[in-house]
Amino acid sequence: MTRAFNLADLFEIVVDAVPGHLALVAGATRLTFRELDERADRVAHHLAAAGVGPGDHVSILAYNRAEWIEAQIGAYKLRAVPVNVNYRYTADELAYVIADSESVALIGERSLIARLGGARAGLGHLRHVVVVEDGSDEDVPDAVRYEDALAAASTGRDYGERSGDDLYLLYTGGTTGMPKGVMWRSEDIFMSAMFGGNLMGDPVAAPEEMGGKALEGGVTTMVCAPMMHGAGMWVAWIALTSGSTLVLWTGRTFDTGAVLSAAVAEKAQSMLLVGDAMARPIADELAARPGAHDLSQLLVIGTGGAATSPDVKRRLHELIPSLLAVLDAFGGSETGASGQAVEPAADGSPRFMPRGADVAVLDESLRRIEPGSGAVGQLARTGRIPLGYWKDEAKTARTFVIGADGERWALQGDMGRVDADGSIILLGRGSLVINTGGEKVFVEEVEATLKTHPAVYDALVVGVPDERLGARVAAAVSLAGPASDPSGEAAAGATAGGVGADELIAHCRAVLAGFKVPREIRVVAEVQRSPAGKADYRWARSLYAPGGSGA
Template identity: 55%
Template sequence: MTQRVFNLADLFEVVVDACPDRLALIAGEVRLTYRQLDERANRVAHAFATAGLGPGDHIGIYSRNRAEWLEAMIGAFKARMVPININYRYVEDELRYIVDNADLAGLVVERGYLPKVAAVRDGASALAHVFVVADEHDDKLDGTIDYEAALANESGARDFEQRSPEDRYMVYTGGTTGFPKGVEWRSHDIFCSAMGGGNFGGEPIENPELLAGKAEGAPLVQMLTTPLMHGNGQWVTWITLFSAGTAIMWTGHRYDPVEILRTIEREGAVTMMLVGDAMARPIADELERGSYNVETLKVIGSGGALLSPSVKAQLVRLIPGLYISDSFGASEFGAGSSQTPGGRFPLKPKTAVLGEDLRPVGVGESGRLARTGYIPIGYYKDPVKTAETFHVDPDGVRWVIPGDFARVEDDGDVTLLGRGSVCINTGGEKVFPEEVEGVLKAHAAVYDAVVVGVPDARFGERVAAVVSLREGHTLTTDDLAEHARDHIAGYKVPRDLVVVDEVPRTPAGKPDYRWAKTTAAAALTP
């Protein structure tokens, strides 16, 4: 056996060998033990190699949540290849961009997406190997490989070359603006920064074999509702596996709070992971309406988008003894700390709030959140964006600074203000949408809200709210402003209200600020 290092495939195999017969994955009707998941991932790795793919090649995964998504990701790492997440909502032009920008040599795709693959493959000469996973569709494409048939012809044994902690992990992120960007990490860095480091909440482990100790206790059963095509979905899945837990993967084609709660009941989930109010509010509302036995559920975790205070209060009221872990993070930053009861965030080691001079700001001052230590290499094939986001301070320390603003409080914790790229500048005052959105969603009539800036002749921009309402409710601008003034400064209060049937969110639950800005501008233009 080769020496195990801080490589994602090696670390997974440590856990497999420690608890081979423990249930690792529940994905719809599929249930796989750690041994079975490992064997199928080995077959995937061998199938990739048989097709002619090799170490360092990029393999796209173009699918909704299903067991094969996870198998393909692990299999790619086993063969020292790089799995690339593809948003299944992409239109042809976006798919064409990813195939080209990510230099895809191979692709694992659900059959229903083959028409889009056919449309882009002719112009992508490097994309030579397409593995097709069966679904409810019957689309066909010449020159493809049947995924299950390929696995059936391969060995489930581990006979791979020595891996390296330098092997790459990459996640494509759409962010809030612009084309998707590939954030490139070393395996060791992403493990420590975003996947718990084998000691969630503490210092990372120093020896890969220490992960075997996670199998000594009872498995933690986690309900994972976020899509694997986003970094958050991948990270919480890896955290579960590196904890020797059981991952329940939501495989529904739409977000269904009824079935999610029934699954928690049936499987005895202890933790549920989701992203922000877009996922949490439907769960809370369904708990209000229905009758569910969720006494096993002790923790709800949210990452990628913060929960509003009103939704937190609703969940805690409905599930006695519930602990809510509300944390921030980014594809370039990794996982951040969890919010305290006072609404602030402790600064983890090797994190800071930096000013324009790349020095830590003082108490009461604002700056940009930054991290050093286990950080990415940069953006794939984008030296300009890399130079804008990664900086070396006067002492020679390299930091990643994605653009989230924060204020340092007198106790050393920080208050998150929001992402600078969506910040509204109204008369010289900065307004961070996330703060205002949290206030608006506490109004009894508001179901969801996104806040944007719209042009203003006097102030440059003014604050506008795009909201969807709860059934049977109405709302005026004056009603909303009166509510908001009790909680935020006057310049942050929305001066315009646009009511829509639904506020669209990404599959990861994040707001679509481009849509909101366009919608508000169209509605408010005379």
């Protein structure tokens, strides 16, 4: 059978090369490549018996666990399209994604499917539900138990030929709006987000090469990010298609001590985190308990979904002597992995070096901005980019555009400028720009500057209404020292842990233009983010609403 740059084909090539190698560690579950392949085959045959076929969509609703991986691979084997569903969503949000994706089958944990409640009745396309047991006793009617389904299904690989054109669909929530499905060709997502089978160089020329690379020996990779998000999914597939051992953090919350214990037990050589939300607690734990965690095997920490502050990177290098690099990956659901972080700009703004010439900053005429010009534009990628958004032609037309040179570009939404050396300085998302007195302020630029103060643990910057300026720059900041006012009531001039808002404002004024400097700073006990590190800007704005406390 001819093999394609198709995720199921690539996985099977690796299975055949290293069947007895440990493929997956997820809590107490340990599976070799052969065992994982057989369980995925059983998923595929069960779905096929239930009427699921090529092109049909299958929603997966679960925390990180072995069944998430099995279900995704099984769907791909069948040439069906797995749909990642965020387990943090409310019933209405869950129903929206399942309905919008037109999923005909749902595989998920009992308690999470039960959360749908009456909303399930409105899911007209959904005709088959498979329940993964999670210890709850909630009723999920008209469903098949996952293990019963697998026990009755075949392990055969009696599938037809697959294609690099088979669909990869990634639902992404972003910071605003309803979740949207980004459609990729399978071959393109492998090349753009999974490095084409070669992290440090040119992509492999043929699918069969992945078997030889697997025989060279992989890297034990621990993924702490959720599989339901692109960053976690992409790194997991880098491991699965390279013969590496994938170690999944399966805790319902990020338990720093337990994460490090798992990394030590499995001798993790690389670890994927979500920016400061995970990296900083790890640094704090290592500093608080010297010698308690033997991470001498750990060579690389990668982060996705959020950046890691320079001071956290420095501390990790000091605390983990074996560590060769802390790599912040830049990219997005619409662009794949676009590059790696380098030293921040003078004002603390994040800066990254593009992986290739297919990543650029475009001006308003959709022309490439020349390095060193100082002009600000929108980050974009050409070449292997998505087909568009699922069922949203209008948004597809706005995001995937034809540039002045005739190339098709994906606009990520981040604004930036190109430095003289070709690196790109990120200024923030265009949707979060604050217009204050006619001047534009990119919130992430100000956040980066605040985080260069040694006392700042985390920061979010927002625009709040102002009668004279239209909007003024404001911030919510938490400190690395003793906690501040948990209600968020402390305004400019207030102190916490010996550092006051006035000092932080002065720190910003030393490196930022006056109009970018926060006019108010609320020092709070904790800056609210999702467990995946996503900024909660709505909460930050609520601090400045009449009577707002951020609670």
